[in-house]
Amino acid sequence: MTDATGWNRRDVLGAASLVALAFGLPLAAVEWSAVPAEDRPGPADRALLREVSQLVIPRTATPGAGDVGAGDFVLLALAHGLDASRRPPGAITPDLLPHLRPDGSLRHAAWLAAELDRRGGGRFMAAAPPRRAELLAALDAEAFAEGAGDNPWRTIKGLILTGYYTTEIGGSRELRYELVPGRYDPDLPATPQTVAFSSDWTAVDFG
Amino acid sequence: MDFDAIVVGSGITGGWAAKELTEAGLKVLMIERGREIRHQQDYATETKAPWELPFRGQGDAALYRREYPVQMLNRHFTEFTQGHFVNDAQNPYSTGADTDFTWFRSYQLGGRSLTWGRQSYRWSDYDFEANQRDGHGTDWPIRYADLAPWYDKVEDFIGVSGQAEGLAQLPDGRFQPGMALNVVERHTREAIRAKWPERCLTIGRTANLTQAKPDEGRGACQNRSICARGCSYGAYFSTQSSTLPAAMKTGRLTVITDAVVEALDYDPATRRVSGVRWIETKTRQRQVARSRIVFLNAGAFNSVHILLNSVSAAMPNGLANSSGVLGTHIMDHANTLSAMALMPGFEGHTTFGNRPTGAIIARYRNLETMDGVGHTRGFSFQGGALQSTWTAGKREAGIGADYKDKLRHPGMWKMVLVGFADCVPRATNRLTLDRRRTDANGLPLLKIDFAFGAEEHAALAQAKADAAEMLTAAGGTVIMGFDRPGAGGTAIHEMGGARMGHDPASSVLNRWSQAHDVANLFVTDGAQMSSSACQNPSLTYMALTARACAAAVSMLREGRI
Numbered sequence: 001m002t003d004a005t006g007w008n009r010r011d012v013l014g015a016a017s018l019v020a021l022a023f024g025l026p027l028a029a030v031e032w033s034a035v036p037a038e039d040r041p042g043p044a045d046r047a048l049l050r051e052v053s054q055l056v057i058p059r060t061a062t063p064g065a066g067d068v069g070a071g072d073f074v075l076l077a078l079a080h081g082l083d084a085s086r087r088p089p090g091a092i093t094p095d096l097l098p099h100l101r102p103d104g105s106l107r108h109a110a111w112l113a114a115e116l117d118r119r120g121g122g123r124f125m126a127a128a129p130p131r132r133a134e135l136l137a138a139l140d141a142e143a144f145a146e147g148a149g150d151n152p153w154r155t156i157k158g159l160i161l162t163g164y165y166t167t168e169i170g171g172s173r174e175l176r177y178e179l180v181p182g183r184y185d186p187d188l189p190a191t192p193q194t195v196a197f198s199s200d201w202t203a204v205d206f207g
Numbered sequence: 208m209d210f211d212a213i214v215v216g217s218g219i220t221g222g223w224a225a226k227e228l229t230e231a232g233l234k235v236l237m238i239e240r241g242r243e244i245r246h247q248q249d250y251a252t253e254t255k256a257p258w259e260l261p262f263r264g265q266g267d268a269a270l271y272r273r274e275y276p277v278q279m280l281n282r283h284f285t286e287f288t289q290g291h292f293v294n295d296a297q298n299p300y301s302t303g304a305d306t307d308f309t310w311f312r313s314y315q316l317g318g319r320s321l322t323w324g325r326q327s328y329r330w331s332d333y334d335f336e337a338n339q340r341d342g343h344g345t346d347w348p349i350r351y352a353d354l355a356p357w358y359d360k361v362e363d364f365i366g367v368s369g370q371a372e373g374l375a376q377l378p379d380g381r382f383q384p385g386m387a388l389n390v391v392e393r394h395t396r397e398a399i400r401a402k403w404p405e406r407c408l409t410i411g412r413t414a415n416l417t418q419a420k421p422d423e424g425r426g427a428c429q430n431r432s433i434c435a436r437g438c439s440y441g442a443y444f445s446t447q448s449s450t451l452p453a454a455m456k457t458g459r460l461t462v463i464t465d466a467v468v469e470a471l472d473y474d475p476a477t478r479r480v481s482g483v484r485w486i487e488t489k490t491r492q493r494q495v496a497r498s499r500i501v502f503l504n505a506g507a508f509n510s511v512h513i514l515l516n517s518v519s520a521a522m523p524n525g526l527a528n529s530s531g532v533l534g535t536h537i538m539d540h541a542n543t544l545s546a547m548a549l550m551p552g553f554e555g556h557t558t559f560g561n562r563p564t565g566a567i568i569a570r571y572r573n574l575e576t577m578d579g580v581g582h583t584r585g586f587s588f589q590g591g592a593l594q595s596t597w598t599a600g601k602r603e604a605g606i607g608a609d610y611k612d613k614l615r616h617p618g619m620w621k622m623v624l625v626g627f628a629d630c631v632p633r634a635t636n637r638l639t640l641d642r643r644r645t646d647a648n649g650l651p652l653l654k655i656d657f658a659f660g661a662e663e664h665a666a667l668a669q670a671k672a673d674a675a676e677m678l679t680a681a682g683g684t685v686i687m688g689f690d691r692p693g694a695g696g697t698a699i700h701e702m703g704g705a706r707m708g709h710d711p712a713s714s715v716l717n718r719w720s721q722a723h724d725v726a727n728l729f730v731t732d733g734a735q736m737s738s739s740a741c742q743n744p745s746l747t748y749m750a751l752t753a754r755a756c757a758a759a760v761s762m763l764r765e766g767r768i
Contacts, residue, residue, distance in 0.1 A: 055606055180429050188557050
């Protein structure tokens with residue numbers, strides 16, 4: 001069934017739902033009707049963000065970020081301006097210019113698609129998987145290099161992490177989640193195997 | 208409608224006034240401008256997980272920019288708690304041209320008692336004597352001894368957990384067992400004490416129960432640290448968990464919500480408040496009630512707003528304003544992140560549970576020795592040690608399985624110290640009515656003029672240097688620190704505007720929080736404060752309220768008002 005926005009249920013859930021079903025875990029679906037029409041993503045945007053999310057947080061013993069719908073969350077978050085993503089960039093470089101909205105803010109997803117295509121000398125999504133990882137790793141390394149200026153990738157990557165670790169899978173299977181700890185232990189032994197809590201709200205805010 | 212007492216506001220002090228006055232046998236009307244929120248029934252997001260909310264707890268940033276541009280700056284404002292904060296677009300205020308003031312508000316039954324930070328500290332005579340000592344503001348007409356028994360009463364009832372330290376500048380209270388410092392904080396406490404014996408790092412004194420109060424239906428804290436969503440355990444003090452049930456139990460309390468008080472009527476013949484007028488926000492109907500006494504507990508700025516708007520032929524500049532100082536000398540603590548340090552050496556340690564308080568370092572400057580650089584008052588620190596988690600990954604390079612695995616484990620220990628500096632009372636920091644703009648109820652907007660001065664900047668500069676010095680001494684590596692205060696209001700300790708003082712010519716209230724000009728009017732929220740100290744003020748507001756209630760009841764019984 002297709003709704004008035006042109007999106008159907010299969011589009012919304014996408015391939016990620018199959019992974020979720022395979023793991024027997026719930027999927028955090030995005031409600032696209034809340035997204036303004038001009039920011040509603042197309043299939044190519046969603047496929048790219050799903051892939052990029054999965055490259056950042058891949059499937060290991062637990063599903064990856066793309067598997068659980070982090071890509072869709074990023075697109076929703078960008079449309080609404082989470083993590084100050086609707087604030088106009090501090091410095092306008094030539095690569096940003098084609099992707100600026102009238103209000104001066106950046107269309108991050110469009111920029112990312114163009115940037116990855118440019119770096120690969122062709123369509124990023126058509127490249128072999130190892131090549132995609134290589135291209136994204138290079139972008140990531142540049143964006144986080146010491147002394148690097150503002151880079152839209154930092155915002156996108158941050159939202160991918162939010163999109164993953166605030167899902168039930170990321171928050172309670174990859175990490176631990178305890179709504180009611182019931183006590184406070186001020187000093188416990190930690191080992192390299194100790195798993196962090198996504199429900200450590202102070203750490204989430206200030207960590 | 209006739210009552211013995213009308214209490215305007217249902218927050219931390221309104222709840223206390225209602226409790227004390229009803230328990231003294233008075234028939235009380237409590238008027239709250241916001242909606243009703245029922246304890247345990249209306250904490251809609253209390254048990255939600257991030258994945259159960261549309262924006263995963265982060266909230267709809269577009270909505271926030273549009274309708275909550277001020278409240279969204281509050282760190283406790285999230286998708287979980289947004290229902291406990293005002294809609295800025297619907298509740299505007301004005302600021303002066305050079306004023307940057309973030310006014311964080313909660314208009315609902317319980318007010319900010321639902322969202323407060325719960326830090327509960329006694330003030331000392333260093334604070335009550337501060338104005339007399341350096342000449343800023345006007346001398347308090349009370350001293351610590353006047354308030355000590357009322358602190359006892361309040362702490363016993365609300366439940367404050369903390370550690371006694373024997374500090375003259377931060378008097379010990381009647382504490383429930385304190386929460387524990389974590390391993391890094393314990394180390395830092397000892398390292399600081401070894402080098403500076405006068406500097407005391409201790410656990411935050413917080414109105415979270417470490418021991419249940421079953422007779423009052425309150426359970427012990429579960430170490431969730433999601434208090435601002437509302438707590439069905441009743442483990443932190445709020446109007447809903449504590450004072451409102453006590454007042455309701457008397458059978459003498461009537462509560463009206465969704466009712467904005469616009470003004471108090473004044474009878475020049477009796478020199479008394481003769482009525483309280485309000486607007487029902489759902490119907491825009493105007494109502495009025497009378498009572499023998501009135502307690503203003505609308506929150507510091509809103510209580511002043513009501514007084515400024517209560518003009519009459521006899522009091523054309525606002526009720527209880529013969530002095531002309533109504534609205535002046537407002538304050539808020541100047542605060543900023545003084546230092547953040549990485550704390551190596553604790554990689555083999557972690558914690559479990561979410562402690563709903565941090566650690567503090569009590570004031571140590573300008574006590575017996577005036578050792579402040581460029582300032583005459585005090586500053587203190589709040590903060591604590593924590594380990595980073597997945598959000599640290601937002602600042603780090605990396606993708607792929609190794610990166611994912613790194614974020615799976617607790618990260619580096621950090622220690623944070625946030626400085627809170629005493630704010631000097633100044634006549635130029637003031638509230639007035641904006642005669643050009645009105646709100647949805649047709650009431651003039653409140654206008655805030657506010658700026659920190661040289662004293663606050665100097666105090667935060669010294670706080671930054673001291674914080675770095677202490678964390679370094681504890682083995683930390685300081686990675687950042689600031690000495691510029693945030694916008695006014697950042698500390699959410701706005702106070703003053705109807706200050707207490709000896710002289711009716713230079714103050715609004717007397718030593719009983721009673722208006723010099725109007726004998727049956729009491730203002731017992733933050734508006735009454737004559738100085739700001741550098742510790743959190745809510746416990747003092749509560750103690751002053753309980754004290755004022757006892758005084759008012761005595762005056763009524765003796766026929767003096």
